[in-house]
Amino acid sequence: xxxxxxxxxxxxxxxxxxxxxxxxxxxxxxxxxxxxxxxxxxxxxxxxxxxxxxxxxxxxxxxxxxxxxxxxxxxxxxxxxxxxxxxxxxxxxxxxxxxxxxxxxxxxxxxxxxxxxxxxxxxxxxxxxxxxxxxxxxxxxxxxxxxxxxxxxxxxxxxxxxxxxxxxxxxxxxxxxxxxxxxxxxxxxxxxxxxxxxxxxxxxxxxxxxxxxxxxxxxxxxxxxxxxxxxxxxxxxxxxxxxxxxxxxxxxxxxxxxxxxxxxxxxxxxxxxxxxxxxxxxxxxxxxxxxxxxxxxxxxxxxxxxxxxxxxxxxxxxxxxxxxxxxxxxxxxxxxxxxxxxxxxxxxxxxxxxxxxxxxxxxxxxxxxxxxxxxxxxxxxxxxxxxxxxxxxxxxxxxxxxxxxxxxxxxxxxxxxxxxxxxxxxxxxxxxxxx
Amino acid sequence: xxxxxxxxxxxxxxxxxxxxxxxxxxxxxxxxxxxxxxxxxxxxxxxxxxxxxxxxxxxxxxxxxxxxxxxxxxxxxxxxxxxxxxxxxxxxxxxxxxxxxxxxxxxxxxxxxxxxxxxxxxxxxxxxxxxxxxxxxxxxxxxxxxxxxxxxxxxxxxxxxxxxxxxxxxxxxxxxxxxxxxxxxxxxxxxxxxxxxxxxxxxxxxxxxxxxxxxxxxxxxxxxxxxxxxxxxxxxxxxxxxxxxxxxxxxxxxxxxxxxxxxxxxxxxxxxxxxxxxxxxxxxxxxxxxxxxxxxxxxxxxxxxxxxxxxxxxxxxxxxxxxxxxxxxxxxxxxxxxxxxxxxxxxxxxxxxxxxxxxxxxxxxxxxxxxxxxxxxxxxxxxxxxxxxxxxxxxxxxxxxxxxxxxxxxxxxxxxxxxxxxxxxxxxx
Numbered sequence: 100x101x102x103x104x105x106x107x108x109x110x111x112x113x114x115x116x117x118x119x120x121x122x123x124x125x126x127x128x129x130x131x132x133x134x135x136x137x138x139x140x141x142x143x144x145x146x147x148x149x150x151x152x153x154x155x156x157x158x159x160x161x162x163x164x165x166x167x168x169x170x171x172x173x174x175x176x177x178x179x180x181x182x183x184x185x186x187x188x189x190x191x192x193x194x195x196x197x198x199x200x201x202x203x204x205x206x207x208x209x210x211x212x213x214x215x216x217x218x219x220x221x222x223x224x225x226x227x228x229x230x231x232x233x234x235x236x237x238x239x240x241x242x243x244x245x246x247x248x249x250x251x252x253x254x255x256x257x258x259x260x261x262x263x264x265x266x267x268x269x270x271x272x273x274x275x276x277x278x279x280x281x282x283x284x285x286x287x288x289x290x291x292x293x294x295x296x297x298x299x300x301x302x303x304x305x306x307x308x309x310x311x312x313x314x315x316x317x318x319x320x321x322x323x324x325x326x327x328x329x330x331x332x333x334x335x336x337x338x339x340x341x342x343x344x345x346x347x348x349x350x351x352x353x354x355x356x357x358x359x360x361x362x363x364x365x366x367x368x369x370x371x372x373x374x375x376x377x378x379x380x381x382x383x384x385x386x387x388x389x390x391x392x393x394x395x396x397x398x399x400x401x402x403x404x405x406x407x408x409x410x411x412x413x414x415x416x417x418x419x420x421x422x423x424x425x426x427x428x429x430x431x432x433x434x435x436x437x438x439x440x441x442x443x444x445x446x447x448x449x450x451x452x453x454x455x456x457x458x459x460x461x462x463x464x465x466x467x468x469x470x471x472x473x474x475x476x477x478x479x480x481x482x483x484x485x486x487x488x489x490x491x492x493x494x495x496x497x498x499x500x501x502x503x504x505x506x507x508x509x510x511x512x513x514x515x516x517x518x519x520x521x522x523x524x525x526x527x528x529x530x531x532x533x534x
Numbered sequence: 535x536x537x538x539x540x541x542x543x544x545x546x547x548x549x550x551x552x553x554x555x556x557x558x559x560x561x562x563x564x565x566x567x568x569x570x571x572x573x574x575x576x577x578x579x580x581x582x583x584x585x586x587x588x589x590x591x592x593x594x595x596x597x598x599x600x601x602x603x604x605x606x607x608x609x610x611x612x613x614x615x616x617x618x619x620x621x622x623x624x625x626x627x628x629x630x631x632x633x634x635x636x637x638x639x640x641x642x643x644x645x646x647x648x649x650x651x652x653x654x655x656x657x658x659x660x661x662x663x664x665x666x667x668x669x670x671x672x673x674x675x676x677x678x679x680x681x682x683x684x685x686x687x688x689x690x691x692x693x694x695x696x697x698x699x700x701x702x703x704x705x706x707x708x709x710x711x712x713x714x715x716x717x718x719x720x721x722x723x724x725x726x727x728x729x730x731x732x733x734x735x736x737x738x739x740x741x742x743x744x745x746x747x748x749x750x751x752x753x754x755x756x757x758x759x760x761x762x763x764x765x766x767x768x769x770x771x772x773x774x775x776x777x778x779x780x781x782x783x784x785x786x787x788x789x790x791x792x793x794x795x796x797x798x799x800x801x802x803x804x805x806x807x808x809x810x811x812x813x814x815x816x817x818x819x820x821x822x823x824x825x826x827x828x829x830x831x832x833x834x835x836x837x838x839x840x841x842x843x844x845x846x847x848x849x850x851x852x853x854x855x856x857x858x859x860x861x862x863x864x865x866x867x868x869x870x871x872x873x874x875x876x877x878x879x880x881x882x883x884x885x886x887x888x889x890x891x892x893x894x895x896x897x898x899x900x901x902x903x904x905x906x907x908x909x910x911x912x913x914x915x916x917x918x919x920x921x922x923x924x925x926x927x928x929x930x931x932x933x934x935x936x937x938x939x940x941x942x943x944x945x946x947x948x949x950x951x952x953x954x955x956x957x958x959x960x961x962x963x
Contacts, residue, residue, distance in 0.1 A: 121567060122906045160835070164827035168892045172899040199545075199902050201895075237838060244841040244862065247789035253684045356787060359680035391629070392622045401616070404673030407681055425681045453623050460625030467644040468570040471908070524684070 100491040103480055106317055112324060114305040114317050115484055117476050123199055125207065125309030126473035128178060129214060129320065130189030131301035132485075135181055137271070141281045142293045143188055145238055147177045149290060152234040153222035157213070166213055171195045173210045175217075182482045183339060183416075187304060188297060190214055193473070196309075207311070208319060215323040219298075229287045230294075243279045250275065253522055257361035258423055261520035264351050265365040265419060269340050306481055308473040341418050342367045348516035357524040359425045362434055366422070366442070366514040372415040372488075378498045379510040384413040384420055385458040386450060386507065387441060392457055394441040395422065405434050420514060428526050435519065445511040450504055463496045538563070538746050543926040545933075548905055550915065550925075551746045557757045558734035558765075562915050563749050564741040564908075571742030572642040572908045573651050575658050576916050578765070579730035580635040581708040582853060588767040589729040596726050597718050599675070599710015602632040604723055606675060608639070608658055610667050617657035626650035632708050635851055636920055642909065647744060648752050655738075655756040661727045663720040672715055679709050686786045686958045690860070693782050694794045697954035698856055700778030702771065733757065735765035737919050741912040771853045775800065776951040781867070783957040791959035792843075793866040795873055798952040799848075799855035806922045807931075809850055814897070814931045815939045816848040816857070816947075821893035822885060822940070823877065824859055830876045839863050839872075852921065870955045877948050885944060890937045898932050 106114040133143075157163040167173045174193040180186070194210045197203045224231055250256045259275075266272045273281075303324055307316050344367055370380045388395035388411030395409040409424035426434045444450075469475045469492055483490060490498070542549035550564040579601055586595040597603075609617040609630075621628040626643035639658050643650050682688045695705035709715075740749055777798050799816070802809050824830060824846040834840045840863040848857050863869055904910045918925045 123902050124906070159832070161827060161829070161832040164825070165892065168825075168827050168896050172896040193903075195899055195902060198547075199899075233836075237836060240838055241841045244790055245843065248843065248862065251686050251788045251792070254681070357684040359677060359684055390622065391627065392616070392619045397616075397619075400674060404670050405677075407674055407678035425677055427677070427680075453619075457619070457622035457625075461622065461627060464570075464625060464627060464642070464644050468568075468642075471568045471570050 100480065100484070100489060102491055103484065104313060105484070106313055112303045112305060112317070112320055114307065114313070114320065115480065116307045116313050116316060117480065118310060119308060119470070120310040121471070122309070122473060124193050124195045125307070125311060126191065126193050126477075127207075127211075127309075127316070128189060128191035128306045128477060129218075129324075130178065130180075130187035130304040130306075131218075131297045132304050133186050133188065133297060133301050135184050135186040139293055140186075141278070142285045142289045143186065144179055145235070145242060145282065145285055146290050146293050146297075147179060147188055147190075148238040148242065149230050149234050150217050150221050150294075151177060152238065153231065154216035155220040155222065156216050158222055163213065163217070167210075170206045170210055170213070171200055173206060173213070175210075175214065180481075182485050185485060188301075189304075190217065191477075211319055211323055219323070221294075229291055232287070235287055235290065239282050239285070242282050246275055246278050246282070253355065253357050253359070253361050253524075254423070254425065257363050257520060257522040258421065260351070260353070260522070261363035261365055261421060261518055264349065264520055265421075265518045266342065266417070269342060304481075304485070306477045308476050339371070339416070341369045341371070342517065344369075344515045345517050348519050350519045350521070352521045352523055354523050357522070360428045360431065360524040361522040362424050362426055362431065363520045364422045364435070364438060364516065365518045365520075366420045367418065367517045368420060368510070368513040368515070369418045370415075370510065370513060371418045376506075376510055376513075377415060379502055379506040380420075380513070381413060381415070381462065382455075382458055382499060382502050383445060383507050383510040383514075384411055385462055386454055387411045387420070387445060387511075388422055389413070390458055390461040392454070394444060394454070395424075395438065398441060399424065399434065399437045403433070403437060405430050405437065409438070419517070428524055431521060431523075439516070442511060442514055446508060446514075448504060448508050450507060455504065455507070459499055459502070462499050466492055466496055538750075541924065541926055543929055546902065546905060546926070546929060548926075553750065555733065555750070555753055555757070558732065558762070559753065559757065560737040560919060561749065561753060562737065562739045562919065563744060563746040564739070564911050564915055565744065565746075566742055566905075566908050566911060568742055568908050569644055570642050570908050571644070571647045571740070571744055572640065572912050573647075573654055573738065573740045574638050574640045574912050574916050575654055575736065575738050576636050576638045576920065577731055577736050578635065578768070578920060579637055579735070580633050581706060582634045582703045582771065583730070583766075583768050585703045586769055587729070588769070590763065594725075594729060597710065597722060598706055598714040599708070600718055600722065600726050601637055602708050602710065603671065603675060603715060603718050604726055605630045605632045605637050605639070606671050607663055607668065607723060608661060610662055611657065611660070612662045617653065620653050620657075621650055624650045624653065626653075628654075634704060634708060635853070638916065640912075647742070648748055651740070651749065651752045652756050655753065658731070659757065661724065661731075663723045665720050668718060668720050668723065672718075675709065675715055676712055679707075679712060679715075682707070682709060686788050686792055689784060689786060690792055690794045690956050690958045693784060693958070694796045694858065694954065694956035697779045697782045697956050698777050698796045698798050699773055699854065702773065704771065704854055729766055732763050732765060734763070737916065739912045739916045739919065741908040741915070773798075773801065773854060775949075777954040779954060781870075781955050781957070783959065785961050786958050788958055788960050790862055790864055791866050791957055792862045793860075793869070793955055793957045795859040795861075795870055796954045796956070797857040797948060798954075799850070799857065799947055802850055802852060802855050804852075807927070809852070809921070810923050810928060810931050811935070811939070812855070812943070813848065813850045814928070814935050815943045816850070816855075818890065818893050818897050818935065819940050819943050820846055820848050820857055821896055822889045823880060825893070825896070827892075830873065834861070834863075834869060834872065839865055839869055866955060866957045866959075870953075874950070874953060881944055881948065885937070885941055887937050890940055894932070894935065898929075901929060901932060
């Protein structure tokens, strides 16, 4: 890819740099890359939070945050990302350029120093050599409360439940209570094992967006993390299982004391980002329910007035499309049928030129604007770079624009209803109207 | 050809162009070397002014929720083609929102900007309401109201406004209620539109890699008839110094209590620069008192009384000003008492000058970062324009605010009677 420069030395640190002078700050993400292991996923999430609670030099969170404030509010965010068989654990820092500081201070070195403290010099119990018990317990409670808060918003909860029911056969999701149990059962010893694993065997991936000289960025990172060779490079290729089609969609209904019922439907397409038909499926999803003039919005919302929002989301990692909407309880059958009708319409080729044009433009708008955001830049390129997908933004847009109506129909015909999840609210008139 | 005035800020390395169009419309063009271009057309009409405004010498009131209803209906056209669809066919993504003091129509695109801008102006300036299209919208907005009623996050904020201001237009939901929107007719929409959607009451902000000459020529071509009527005179709202209720609770199915603490500030000054100065000083003060680098947050978090879902802020407009702190935890009233104690203690002990320097730096850095997004820049310019002020003036005020200014803010605010808490909890919490 022409937009990204890659620098690798000694197999330990791999730096990807996107050159730009558009922004008032430079953005650097530093990751430890480890093979994905589902059994370790909770421990690894907890590990990052515990690391950020305190270090040798900055013993508590307040000290860390005050130091970052002094560095012109350098934003440091925890990052935990999965790319197929790899998991990246790390942090990103957004650092204001010297010309915007009072005295022209160059903040990158000091910002990386804070990150190095967090990664390499965490606050440990002097006697046991483990992470501080207080920090572990505090972060466990925090993590559990964030997990459980997903029930608060009916939209979010319904989406999670449909996802749970859809992927149940793959064993890759678990209930909120199940997650909390795993958090409780994560031991201090396990956290320490994850930490050592990360330091000893992980490749360090750096993604930089800005206009600093590449060698300068590399040497700053190498100063902190060292440029020794990896002690042991572990590689693990996981086969990503796909969902099997169902003969008939399963229906799951839960009752809740809410005004508006939430309907979420999943459709299995078995087309992931690795497949040739990925672009066609992306466009199909846009036409179906991802743009403001999608079939779901125009027909289910505007024409039938059944809902305020009705949209679809394409999970390209697993090859599943989710349709979500909020409706009156008594409109469930009508809404469900209306949603299926939109998919059938696409399968029958009932797509206007304008719909196709608008959908293509909507996607190309979003991807053209990737270069306007450091976060979007990293999100687009990093996964592709790590998985050897040599497609830059120009090529991506070209592949969308050359799609034909036949491509879209072919993609739509792959959609098989899998799960219908209804979070059933009160009947109209039962709810307390806001006075 | 009209001439733009140029405003620039050397420290930010930014500039924008401003012009008062002959129709009365205020136009701002903010050049940014970004791929995305964005345009916002704003009207100084929101839910607060539904209560009543002086229009051509007559005081008029409208149905609650009509500002938002109007926002939905303006996308309809006589030829039956929704404006969102027309803009989408140009490759532009359109949207709109209504708040308590304004309604904004917007789009973003990477090409066909002139054509999309023309469409934006045309659809906002050409209302088309029929009894039929009004009735069908009631179903859609009815669902939107229900969706928001089910959200504890919307509920906690809405309830906070009631706790602060009682039954005033500030605390009424922008969406209205099922009952209030059921009464809206096409006639009322036209009446409302004609009262408020006048160029003298509107502003256009564009941001991106755009030529200002193209913007003015597009506006000239689209606004050929001028409604020279004066902008409506918007009512002045007056509130008591004390809050309406010190505590307000609601039951909803949440996993743990969520709550928002509100601290009413004194009535804002009529002078826009004084309001800006207070905004800056109070924002820095909030950073000193409530930030994640502060004593209060860390004590509450480390003791497990709140989790990391936490935010705070200061809001000031022409009509009202208040601080808010959002948090989640099992003992909202306990946290409320701690916050009050902490502020009392801070008043007695005084503020730390080093903290002031640090927090001022944070505020400046966050302000600088806003200029890295065309959407953020455009919205910032629009918000300042609505208040009659200027985005670069804000930067100068941040530079010039003193430690004494911030100390004074702590001294003359935060009385006990000004505190309220809005709590959402489950009956089992």
